[in-house]
Every structure is written in C-alpha cells, then in structure tokens.
Amino acid sequence: MGEGEASAMEMGEDEWVRVNRVVSMGRSLFKKLLFDDSDEDEIMRRVLKGSRVQRKRRQYIERDRLAGHKRLYLDYFADTPMYPPNLFRRRFQMSQNLFLRIQHKVEAYESYFMQKRDSAQKWGLSSLQKITTALRMLAYGVTADFMDEYLQIGEFTAMKSLKKFVKAVVDIFSKEYLRSPNNEDIARLLANGERRGFPRMLGSIDCMHWKWKNCPVAWKGQYSGHIREPTIVLEAIASFDLWIWHAFFGLPRSNNDINVLERSLIFSELEQRRALAVNYSINGHEYTMGYYLADDIYLKWSTFVKTIPSPQGHKNKLFAKAQEANKKDVERAFGVLQARFAIVRGPARFFHSETLQDIMKVCVILHNMIVKDERDVNKAVELDYEQIDDNPTIQLSRENTNTFTEFIETHQCIRDHKNHFQLQSDLIEHLWYQHLG
Template sequence: MGIFTPENLKALFKPKKRRYIKRDREDAAQQLWKDYFAENPVFPPEYFRRRFRMRRQLFLRILNDITTHDNFFKQKPDATGRMGVHPYIEDDKQYLCSSNESDIAHLLQEGEERGFPSMLGCIDCMHWEWKNCPKRWHGTHKGRGRKPTLILEAIASKNLWIWHAFFGMAGLHIDVNVLDHSPVFNRIINGIIPPVNYEMNGHHRTLGYYLSDGIYPKWAALIQTIPHPTTEKDKLFAQRQEAVRKDVERAFGVLQIRWVITHGPIYYWKKEDLSKIMRTCIILHNMIIENEGDTNILEWTPPTDESVYLPQYNRDRSFLAAHISTRLSRIRNVENNGDLRRDLMEHL
C-alpha cells in the first residue's frame, strides 16, 4: 500500500495559516510618545537629538509636512480594522536651491572675514560606493578602491551648509570630468546670477570664486593652494587656503556621520533611487544646519523696480553663442587665476 493515500495527500496540501505575532504597536507608540514627544518627556532634548539626529521642533515640522503631503504616512486602519503603525515609528521651502542676492552677500562677508574677499564657498567631490551596481557598468563606475561608486560634487560654506549638489557621475571620472558636466557655472553663463562686486588691492572684480584642491583647473573662478610653497607669503597663503577649503570636507564628514546610509556601501539597484536618497539627506542636513545655527534662508524676490529673467537668445543663435563663449572664457581665464591669487596673497 502506497504512502500517498488520499488522507495523507489532503494533510500534506492543507493550507497553513500564517502565524500571528502580537507586536504591541499601540503600546510602543504610546511609550515613544512618553519618552520623547510628551509635554514633559522622559528624556531631555539632547537625548532626542542624539536618537533622531535633529531637534524635536524640526522633527515635528518635517513629520507634519510629510503627513500633509503623503497619505501613506498617516495612521489609518489596516485590512483587519486594526490601527496601523504610527508615523512617529515609521519614520517647500527650498533647502537645496541656488544662492540668491542675500545669500551671496552673506557669503562675501564671511569670505572677507576669513581673508578671502569674494569667496563663495569651497568645492570638492565625494565617492559613494554602489554595492549593487550592474555588472555591465563596473568598467565605468570603478573608481577609488576599485569598487563601483557614484560621485557627489558639492559646494559648502563655513557653517557646512551645502549650496550646490551635483550627483550621479560614474566613479571612474575624476573631479575635472565632473566639473565639465556640472551645472555649477550655468547661472553665470546664462547671466542670471546676482552681481558680485568687490575691490582688492586696487583691482575691481565682478566674478566670485570657489576654493578647490590642486586637481581642479586653474580658472578665474577656482583658486587652488600652492603645492610647494617656498616664501613666507606662499606658506601663509597655502596654510590659510587649505584650512578654509576643509569646509566642504567637513560637510561631507558630517553628512556621512549624520546619515549613515551615505557612508556606503549602498545596496539599491536603480541610480534614480540613489539620487533621491542623496538629495533627501542633503536637504535634511541643511534643515538641521538652519535649525541649529544662525543660517536664515529666505526666499529672495527682486525689488519692484527690477526685472530678473533669463535672457531670450533663441532669435539669434550667433548672439547666444557669443555670450556663452565670452562668459566661459571669463570663467576659465588662467591669467586671471594667477592675478587673483597674487592679490589674495598680498591681502593676507
């Protein structure tokens, strides 16, 4: 007699019920509320910031904006009628926008106080290891450490606010290649950036600049250190430039420590998802900087008697090409790079 009798087959293929585990979501939410969100919470504010990486009022503001914008994060009954997970457990003002006239004035004042008049910040690149990079892309994405990475180009100021972020270039590229594709100078080329006017050593200048490391080209808009200083002036300039340029590296370090996911390696498959994650982390980083520091980013609007708009060049393509060529030449002028560095050395 065979072992596969009708009774045995019935028992073998009998559907099994999924095991139910009581997780006490309601009690967990209530306990979390008492610990951190009640009027008189158990833990003090510094414990809240250590756990949630931001102050309580900023967390509540973000939570309110998220639940207002996306119904997914609202607490609602599930299919069994039981209330779902509370948004405390799950868990636009432009915080990644271009600098406006007020911002540039603040950056210029900050640069002047640190010995670098007309400085608009520091620029550098960071690699983010992509663990699940498709095999067919490994040849173009293997950069540092021979591992696939994606590159983030950023500009940061003294308070570690990230003013510019360009993400997604393959890790095989170096900083110069990223700069060639970056939109960092697009506003200057289009003629819509607020003006920069300053005097230094009797020379009038109208173009701001960024501090960079030695791999970047010697353009008028990029000022590098002196690799092998010999005179006292050279040594002083190299010391001050390298110290101030650490702003962007400190910003990368704080970003990676505050949001460990950006430290890598990252296991997502799609580059679009990685871009959204990085952008979200940078926005949250800037929101925390604003909440805990003296940065007050206001939406800039032109005066009533001023008209700010993108020039219309489509009627005459030669006119457009001439303007682009002139502004690019101004940005990439090597001679002006040397003149500006000499003026800065005298100023220091």
C-alpha cells in the same frame, strides 16, 4: 490538434513526465480511497509529497502597532517624555521641533503616512512610527528590520516608509534647502570671506565618493575607479557654516573631479547671466565673478583659487596655509554629513540608482535644515550687511542675457587662465598686507 496535445507541446519533456506521474499516482490513490478505509488527509499528504509540491505558507506575525506607537510617544513626544531633549537630538540627529515640522509637512503631502484602519478595522502604523523608522535608517545606516521589536513595523513596511519619506522630503523642501544663494546669502558669504582674508569668496568645492555595495554586475566596470570598487560621486559646495549650497550626485566613480565639473550645472546660471553678478575690487584690480577655493586637481579657471604646491617665500607660504585651511569647509561639511547620516558613510545596499539619488539628496536637505535650525543668532558674528551693500567696491546685481554671443563671452571669462593667476597674485598680496597690518 486538441487542447491537450497543444498543452503538451508547450510543456517541456521533464515537466510533462512529472505531470503524468502525479496524475497516475492520484488515480491509484483514489482507487485505494474507494476500496480501502485509509485516511483522506493521509492520502492527500502522500499525493503532495509524491508530486514534490511544497507549498510555503506565509508566516503571519501579530504586531501590536498601537503599543509601539504608545511606547514611542511616551519615550520622546509626551509632555514629560522619558528621554530628555539632548537624547532626542542625539538619536534623531535633530531637535524635536524640527522633527515635528517635517512630520507635519510630510503627512500632509503624502497620504501614506496618515494612520488608517486596515481591512480588519485595526489601526495601522502612525506617521511617528514610519518617519522614525526612516530617520533611524538614515541616521544609523541599519537594516529595515532593525526597528521591528521597538516600533512593531515589518521589514517591507520599513523599506516602503523610507522610500516614500525621502521622495516626499525632496519634493517638499528642495526648493528651499537646495537653492542657490540669494542677495542676502552672498552678502553674508562675502563678508565672512573678507574677515578670513579671502574677499569675494563664495565657499569651497570638492567631491565625495559613496561606495555602492549592491551595484549591478553589468555596471561595476562603469562605477569603479582606481580602488576597484563601484562608487558614486557627489560634488558639493559648502560655506563656512557647513551649509551645502550645491549638490550634484549620480555620476560613476570612473569620472574624476574635472569630468564631474563638466557635467554639473554649477556655472550654468552664471554663463546665462541669471546668477547674481559680484563686482569686487582686490589690490586695485576689478573682478565681476565670485570664486571658490578648490584642490589642485581643478582647472585654472578664474572662478577657482587653488593652493601653491611648493610655496617659496613668506608670502606664498602664508597664502598656501590660509587657502588650505579655509578650503576644509567643504571637507568638514562632508564629515558632518556622514556623521549625522551613517547611511552615506557605509556602503549603499540598494539596487536602483534613483533610490540612491533620493537618499543623498534628502541627507543634504536634512543637513541644511539642521544647520539652519541650530544656528545660534545671539552668538553669531554680527555683520553689517547694509554697509556691505553700500560699499562701492561690492555690487550685487543680476543681468539676464538671451544672446549667444554674451553666453560665449561669459563662458570664456570663467575659463580664463590669465584672470586665475591674476586673482591668485592679488590674494597673496592682500593676505600679506592683512598679516602685516
């Protein structure tokens, strides 16, 4: 069997007929070219039209990249910029110093953001243009070509800049801004909880749902809940200053808050006794673990303090009011996170779940960076941490364990219903005495 016959067998019948038609048409037109004075370009146009081959030419747009960089620099980063710092803060969702710090770290970590010359020896986009595009897409939730007229950046480059930016920020700043609270942090959280009537409180826990517009059809049933729209769940723990200490993202919406809790690693360090142990005394009873304020859907564990659904009596009503008010810290954190980064407020338009996880993580990281940057030390409530550490009722320590028996004991202690009700009763009495005094 020859090569021509083998090729014919590989082609479909319709395709082979079309090829023969093109060849025969080309032969006839070639004969006409030899014996006629017809224009060669016209003949070739008729060949292409007859074969129905439509070659789509790539449209090239000449962008003045240097002019875009100069415009951005004069507007926001010059010694005397056109727009004042308050407008920079509103449009970039952060101060200029914090932006420049991120830009310096990202440019040093990822060579993609360094300004280079292309094959035509023309200067490419600067790191200011690429990072500004990524931040505007995060802050405003706009499409990739929204910044083209102002920054002279194409749609493909904008999308690539966003993906590389979120990846770089997660790799650089996760260790610092997605960490567990240390000794000093816990002391500050405990002192603030004591001042608000909840001693030994470490924060509040809840879940947020992000709608996934472009969820693959094969996954829609898995990611859809009672609202019949695919969403992804974020579990978070936030403190009084809106700092997000724990962020677990990626589970489908078909899981409720309890299922997400079982999959997250929120208590893994505590179960392995690698977390800081908090020894505390409330109403004459000793406790060894911190707790979080939670909704009624969460289980009755010793690490959760929930409200009373239908409180009866002044003590229970006072406790329910205080618990529901202080538990809103995490809801306020979700609201501020969505207000700062509209990309997590609107429906997600990306197709890959890995990209969505990086975007959610980078929004939490940037949120914590902004919280730390804008924390006013002079106006903050001064707390005597040394006095807290010297207080005999509070001890912060770290106990490591490698035995399976100790792991099981701690695991059961976390899920102890008896301790849950005892802690709730002690807090009710503590708030009532604090209210009377």
